[in-house]
Amino acid sequence: MAVVKKRLGDLLVESGIISDVQLQEALQEQRRTKQKLGDLLISQGYITEQQLIEVLEFQLGIPHVSLFKYQIDSSIAQIIPESLARRYQAIPIEKDGGSLLVAMADPLDYFAIEELRMSTGFRIKPAISSKEELQRAIARHYGLQDSMSQLLGDLPTQEDIRETEITNEDSPVVRLVNQMIQQAMQLKVSDIHVDPGEHHVAIRYRVDGVLRTERTIPKQMQGFITARLKIMAKLNIAERRLPQDGRMKMQAGLQAVDIRVSSLPTIYGEKIVLRLLDLSSGVKAIEHLGFHPRNQQLFRGMIDRPYGILLITGPTGSGKTTTLYSALNHLNQESTNIITVEDPVEYQLEGINQVQVNPTIGLTFAAGLRSILRQDPNVVMVGEIRDSETAEIAIRASLTGHMVLSTLHTNDSVSSVTRLRDMGIEPYLVASSLIGVVAQRLVRRICPDCRTLHTPTEQELSLLEGRGRRVEKLYKGAGCGNCNRSGYRGRVAIHEVLAIDSSVRQLINHSSTVEDLRKAADRQGMISLLDDGLDKVLQGITTVQEVIRETVAY
Secondary structure, rough: OOOOOOOOHHHHHHOOOOOHHHHHHHHHHHHHHHHHHHHHHHHHOOOHHHHHHHHHHHHHHOOEOHHHHOOOOHHHHHOHHHHHHHHHHHHEEEEEEOOEEEEEOOOOOHHHHHHHHHHHHOOEEEEEEEHHHHHHHHHHHOOOHHHHHHHHHHHOOHHOOHHHHOOOOOOHHHOOOOOOHHHHHOOOOOOOEEEEEEEEEEEEEOOOEEEEEEEEEHHHHHHHHHHHHHHHHHOOOOOOOOOEEEEEEEEEEEEEEEEEEEEEOOEEEEEEEEEEEEEHOOOHHHHHOOOOOOHHHHHHHHHHOOOOOEEOOOOOOOOOOHHHHHHHHOOOOOOEEEEHHHHHHEEEEEOOOEEEEEEEHHHHHHHHHHOOOOOOOOOEEEEEOOHHHHHHHHHHHHHOOOEEEEEEEEOOOOHHHOOOOOOEEEHHHHHHEEEEEEEEEEEEEEEEEEEEEEEHHHHHHHHHHOOOOOOEEEEEEOOOHHOOOOOOOEEEEEEEEEOOOHHHHHHHOOOOOHHHHHHHHOOOOEEEOOHHHHHHOOOOOOOOOHHHHOOOOO
């Protein structure tokens, strides 16, 4: 192993990655928090993890490995026990005689290397890998396979599912389901699909809006997994003919998730979908929602109005609820009485009265909204306007001195006006009450660890120049282990904010067409979803392909 000649901080300064001032600030903070310098610099945003890996590789002479390039044999992965792999964030990737090449997050942890040597009997050759790649690899190669093997080893028929097998925390079924969910939490999955087929069951994860198959499991395990998930969500395991909905909570370390569970009977058995909501991420501030400066100014002006109705529109999974909660958090003051009616209550906000819809006992959005208006509210949030009754009550509430926030399923901001008219709301009521509409989509961010310059194609140049934008170079993700070779990691919102001014209000009163309303919005300078997306392309946040995928259809 090469001798360390210089300290990490000095190398970072010499490389021009950080300044001497930033290093001194980090060292001062390190003395207070006792964190490792590299982790501290990453958390403060001075360097990326990839930059840290490159400097460590140069400093120590230890190879950097990208785990997505390795087809890790399960027999090699099992050389290191799961407990040690998780404790030290390490996984073996190659065996060569008496040597074992081990990918580690911290190859300087000599106590870990020594313990791995004593546990395995191999001489340990450390390699550097990113923490996210290691978490993915460890989640994929440990736990699930052990539980599956144990479960298959002593498997009764599906008609003979014993209660202890789906309730006992030590049973293979319970461990398998827990590990499946915990792996999804580590990978920041938004949805888990348990899809039954004719000969097998597919476990699919939705990451950054894109669904991918994580693994397939034998068909004979379907009944056990379905029964366990239904038990956890307090559903009726005997009812297999009707759809059911439930929810549960899970904790993994400091991370807590609220999980909505939905079952649907199909020809090959019940399909289960789990929607994961990360409770530990908290509610975002408005300035962190990705608004264009003009749109942010308009949005703040709208929610600070004393009365009126503001609508957030977009398809399912476009971040509407996140935007609503950010607005509520902004308005949450001691002098303001805020009441919500939701289905379901996703985030619990201190100081806000939240009502959960329960249609089975008659507590619908409309019924809940009627009761809310007798509770002296200043601000009312209706989770979704689904029918004409809820729309009419919300509109009339906004006309009687209340600020009303809600969501609507439309393709763009202007279409919301015609949707309310289609619901039977009189045009003069819409014109008098509506103060603004925010349409939004989520597009994938370019992975910061593999972002590279990209020469625009003719089609990209044509689109950009056609919208008044000139550019010579764009960015794209090359694909790495941290983004599962997709080139994208995380998502950002693009917005279209329609402010209802006097000209738009007059057009609404006269039942004008969508085309007339859009022309009026363009005259007031509205930034369309497409244009907001292209601005983020020029900033290197996302790609033209992502923006087209989410906006061209509308």
